[in-house]
Amino acid sequence: MKYYLVVGEASGDLHASNLMRALLKKDPNAEFRFFGGDRMQSVGGTLVKHYRELAFMGFWEVIKNLKTILNNLSFCKSDIQEFNPNAVIFVDYPGFNLRLAKWVKMRGYQTHYYISPQLWAWKESRISIVKRWVDKMYVILPFEKKFYKNKHQFEVDFVGHPLLDAIDSNSIVDASNFKKKWHLDDRPIIALLPGSRGQEIKKMLNTMTALIPSFLNYQFVIAGAPSQPKEIYLPYMTSDSIALVENNTYDLLQVASVALVTSGTATLETALYRVPQVVCYKSSKFSYWIARILVKHLKYISLVNLVLDRPAVKELIQDEFTVSNLADELKLILTPESQSIILEDYNELTKLLGGSGASVKTADLIYNALN
Numbered sequence: 001m002k003y004y005l006v007v008g009e010a011s012g013d014l015h016a017s018n019l020m021r022a023l024l025k026k027d028p029n030a031e032f033r034f035f036g037g038d039r040m041q042s043v044g045g046t047l048v049k050h051y052r053e054l055a056f057m058g059f060w061e062v063i064k065n066l067k068t069i070l071n072n073l074s075f076c077k078s079d080i081q082e083f084n085p086n087a088v089i090f091v092d093y094p095g096f097n098l099r100l101a102k103w104v105k106m107r108g109y110q111t112h113y114y115i116s117p118q119l120w121a122w123k124e125s126r127i128s129i130v131k132r133w134v135d136k137m138y139v140i141l142p143f144e145k146k147f148y149k150n151k152h153q154f155e156v157d158f159v160g161h162p163l164l165d166a167i168d169s170n171s172i173v174d175a176s177n178f179k180k181k182w183h184l185d186d187r188p189i190i191a192l193l194p195g196s197r198g199q200e201i202k203k204m205l206n207t208m209t210a211l212i213p214s215f216l217n218y219q220f221v222i223a224g225a226p227s228q229p230k231e232i233y234l235p236y237m238t239s240d241s242i243a244l245v246e247n248n249t250y251d252l253l254q255v256a257s258v259a260l261v262t263s264g265t266a267t268l269e270t271a272l273y274r275v276p277q278v279v280c281y282k283s284s285k286f287s288y289w290i291a292r293i294l295v296k297h298l299k300y301i302s303l304v305n306l307v308l309d310r311p312a313v314k315e316l317i318q319d320e321f322t323v324s325n326l327a328d329e330l331k332l333i334l335t336p337e338s339q340s341i342i343l344e345d346y347n348e349l350t351k352l353l354g355g356s357g358a359s360v361k362t363a364d365l366i367y368n369a370l371n
Helices: 010-026 038-043 059-064 066-083 094-106 124-133 142-152 162-168 175-181 198-214 249-255 265-272 285-294 303-308 323-333 336-352 358-370
Strands: 002-007 031-036 046-050 087-091 110-114 136-139 189-193 219-224 242-246 258-262 277-281 314-317
Touching: 002 010, 002 066, 002 094, 010 031, 010 038, 010 087, 010 110, 010 162, 010 358, 031 038, 031 066, 038 046, 046 066, 066 094, 087 094, 087 358, 094 110, 094 124, 110 358, 124 142, 136 142, 136 358, 142 303, 162 265, 162 358, 175 249, 189 198, 189 249, 189 265, 198 219, 198 258, 198 277, 198 323, 219 249, 242 249, 249 265, 258 265, 258 323, 265 277, 265 303, 265 336, 277 303, 277 323, 303 336, 314 323, 323 336
Parallel strands: 002 031, 002 087, 031 046, 087 110, 110 136, 189 219, 189 258, 219 242, 258 277, 277 314
Antiparallel strands: none
16 A cells, blocks of 8 residues: 655654554555655655755744745645555644645545644644544544543544654663763763753753752763754863763663753653653743743643643743752752652553554554555
């Protein structure tokens, strides 16, 4: 069968590549064509457009590049029509994919959506688009099934979180070899995960690295994002107590004692590696004001707390994200008593996420729907 996948960011490239592998096991003659990335290309098929050409983040950047976005949308439609797939699979990336879904469905193609847009957080009105133009929705967070079914009377399939598969497939790290490779000493590690965008990294690291003089018995290690050059981190490498590990976050989390994490998927990754954490977030006052208007009903910003529906990890947001508050919380999560409680919460979190096999479950459901 022929599958057309539409992906718009690095995480989608990872999860879509695993889905493609699972589909090949069900359907060895599968043909793939896609908007995606290098990971998907390594599985096989035809990469039509790389996600690097599609990723526009933030209100102003989207407006500034609106012509390019519309051209990409038009090109994608004509390319789908020419390929004539048995199914079109959307992977997250809602700004683009939800615009595309109506056109795809109206032309008679089966529409499958893997990794739901976060409609429970904002733009809930988009649910009408999903209900009308998406044949099958595969969700990865347990509360999303209730959101769709109980609140909007729309049946979806909960398949578990694909991060569990990604982490299961990552090899176990030898701590001494890891430290030797990255020129680290024997002090316990405090991992810094400052995000992946340039402005975000600078804002987070300014506060995070200010803690170094108060924690000289530890070494701080920055998790460098694959999308960023080493130069962006150099201004913060001003002490023997701080180091940089590039494009190796999962291995770093395996050897870290605790972590300071910018809100996002990284909070869930840190929890699944069982590393006690403090969740941090700060943006410009204007962006934060806009976000609060759009997302008024959420009690938490970290996925860990959202899934557990309680404050299992501390969140320091906006004006609360200060050096003194961060120091207090870091001291707390370094205590055995606090770590024991956090790790119990992480056990519950892992159970709620449904176990591994998200890619295989989703591939089975897509293949069965087509047959």
